[in-house]
Amino acid sequence: MAATTPPTSLSPPVVQMGLHAINRSKLLESLRNHLLKSGRAIHGFVLLQGGEEKTRYCTDHAELFRQESYFAYLFGVREPGFFGALDIATGNSLLFAPRLPADYAVWLGEIKPLSYFKERYMVTKAFYEDEIVEVLRENYQGQGRPLLFLLHGVNTDSNNFSKPAEFKGIEDFEKDMSTLHPLLTECRVSKTAMELSLIAFANDISSEAHIEVMRNTKVGMKEYQLESIFLHHTYMYGGCRHCSYTCICATGENSSVLHYGHAAAPNDKILKDGDMALLDMGAEYHFYGSDITCSFPVNGMFTDDQCLVYNAVLDAHDAVIGAMKPGVSWVAMHKLAEKVILESLKKGGIIVGDVVDMMDQRLGAVFMPHGLGHLLGIDTHDPGGYLKDLQRLEEAGLSALRTVRELEEDMVITVEPGCYFISALLVPAMENVNTSRFFNHNAIKRFENFGGVRIESDVQVTANGCKNMTKVPRQTWEIEAVMAGAPWPLDMTIISKTSR
Numbered sequence: 001m002a003a004t005t006p007p008t009s010l011s012p013p014v015v016q017m018g019l020h021a022i023n024r025s026k027l028l029e030s031l032r033n034h035l036l037k038s039g040r041a042i043h044g045f046v047l048l049q050g051g052e053e054k055t056r057y058c059t060d061h062a063e064l065f066r067q068e069s070y071f072a073y074l075f076g077v078r079e080p081g082f083f084g085a086l087d088i089a090t091g092n093s094l095l096f097a098p099r100l101p102a103d104y105a106v107w108l109g110e111i112k113p114l115s116y117f118k119e120r121y122m123v124t125k126a127f128y129e130d131e132i133v134e135v136l137r138e139n140y141q142g143q144g145r146p147l148l149f150l151l152h153g154v155n156t157d158s159n160n161f162s163k164p165a166e167f168k169g170i171e172d173f174e175k176d177m178s179t180l181h182p183l184l185t186e187c188r189v190s191k192t193a194m195e196l197s198l199i200a201f202a203n204d205i206s207s208e209a210h211i212e213v214m215r216n217t218k219v220g221m222k223e224y225q226l227e228s229i230f231l232h233h234t235y236m237y238g239g240c241r242h243c244s245y246t247c248i249c250a251t252g253e254n255s256s257v258l259h260y261g262h263a264a265a266p267n268d269k270i271l272k273d274g275d276m277a278l279l280d281m282g283a284e285y286h287f288y289g290s291d292i293t294c295s296f297p298v299n300g301m302f303t304d305d306q307c308l309v310y311n312a313v314l315d316a317h318d319a320v321i322g323a324m325k326p327g328v329s330w331v332a333m334h335k336l337a338e339k340v341i342l343e344s345l346k347k348g349g350i351i352v353g354d355v356v357d358m359m360d361q362r363l364g365a366v367f368m369p370h371g372l373g374h375l376l377g378i379d380t381h382d383p384g385g386y387l388k389d390l391q392r393l394e395e396a397g398l399s400a401l402r403t404v405r406e407l408e409e410d411m412v413i414t415v416e417p418g419c420y421f422i423s424a425l426l427v428p429a430m431e432n433v434n435t436s437r438f439f440n441h442n443a444i445k446r447f448e449n450f451g452g453v454r455i456e457s458d459v460q461v462t463a464n465g466c467k468n469m470t471k472v473p474r475q476t477w478e479i480e481a482v483m484a485g486a487p488w489p490l491d492m493t494i495i496s497k498t499s500r
Helices: 018-037 069-075 114-120 129-139 180-189 193-216 223-238 252-256 304-323 330-347 355-360 423-431 441-445 476-483
Strands: 045-049 083-087 093-097 125-128 147-150 174-176 248-251 276-281 283-285 292-297 412-415 418-420 452-454 457-461 466-468
Touching: 018 045, 018 069, 018 083, 018 180, 018 193, 045 069, 045 129, 069 083, 069 180, 083 129, 093 114, 093 129, 114 125, 125 129, 193 223, 193 276, 193 283, 193 292, 193 457, 193 476, 223 248, 223 276, 223 283, 248 252, 252 276, 252 452, 276 452, 292 304, 292 452, 304 330, 304 412, 304 418, 304 452, 304 457, 304 476, 330 355, 423 441
Parallel strands: 045 147, 093 125, 147 174
Antiparallel strands: 045 083, 083 093, 248 276, 276 292, 412 457, 418 452, 457 466
16 A cells, blocks of 8 residues: 655644743733833732624524733633733732533533643633732732722734723723833734744644645635645644634635635635635644745746736845845835836836836836835734834835834844736826836736736744745745645755756
8 A cells, every 4th residue: 555645744843831921921021121110119910801602693503712911921811701810019810700500511512620720821810800919908918998900902913902991990900002002012013932833823824724725726726625625724724723814815806815715705616717816824733823824826837927916026026135134224125126027017017117216206116016015923913013102104015014123133024025006006107197107018018817816924033044944845946846845844865957
């Protein structure tokens, strides 16, 4: 019987709850330093409310629960209905579990004792949620009414506000609504070694799943079948019950729709010979995510035009990663990606003129209207992009940047340049008096139904540079070899490199 290659060499890592204890210590240090510098007393409680289980509209169908991200960061609790507190004076961590009804044991399983939550989540003490008022009063070491630091602040990606904790009797406590959010958000920006290991695993299993999709893509399939292969692989072999976001499985002209895959465009097109696929998919493991995009021809062979656009994006991707290190401006990296793409398109005869003039006229935003990337962690678009009084830029393309920060060691950020042929952007630009001169109108017509290309990797900023955590084929010849059945990583003693 012939030996078969195992579908994976990976196995889901054991999650160490010490990860969240480290996160709590990180926050306490930051908060204590802030209070000292502000001349304030070191007492009070950080109090967060975890997520609540929700049902589908008016029905009793409970949707799959996923913990609120700030609460997950500090406590790692997977169950709904919890509160968590940190005593700033002592450093003690307190969990408050919901008091479940007796019939929970009939329908949903064993009712765990408080000792289970204390041990599992490595907190100092565990209580029931209806004991919050009593416990906080008894443990408060300051004068007057106990002080609560509550989470309240805007997410600059969604413009939604985090929900401060609410419980019966909170009116008897002093509340600070402004201190916690920026400090806790900044803690999430730089990742600990244990966080990085989970992001690395999410990248490893997602990279493997992307390769499995590549190998199985055939003309005539439906886009959702590619999504299904990815979801199956990451759950079956990686234990990833959640995705970081809704999968984008776009082919042909759909690949110019930046957030394709939503309910009104549900990954349902038939793959046609000559189409490019743009697959943006990432798995999540113990809250920590990945965000990977691969672009390739559905028939397994690049045409000359597909090579032109793909390599323009790949060159931008590689140039940015080659330049990344602490202290580098993310705005400068975005402009570098734009410049490389425009130079490649000019070389390919799609646009004409001086690239510096193109940059001044923001032509790069016509082909890449989104930002170069975003912080990544417990959320796909991790918060912290506009802390420290940073403001969004107003120019086209640059206004879409999810951060304008300088890079710092142990940030994880996506590098995702793209080049798209979007008629809603191209037509006005080709008619505009300031930009029409840059276009080879005849060449542009060849790409009317091309769609687009995006290449996205998850990158850790290191002390002297960066580390690409994503491990998928990127060169055109690598993709063609893998789609033809070659193993990955490629065995270069068997496969000879070919170039166009």
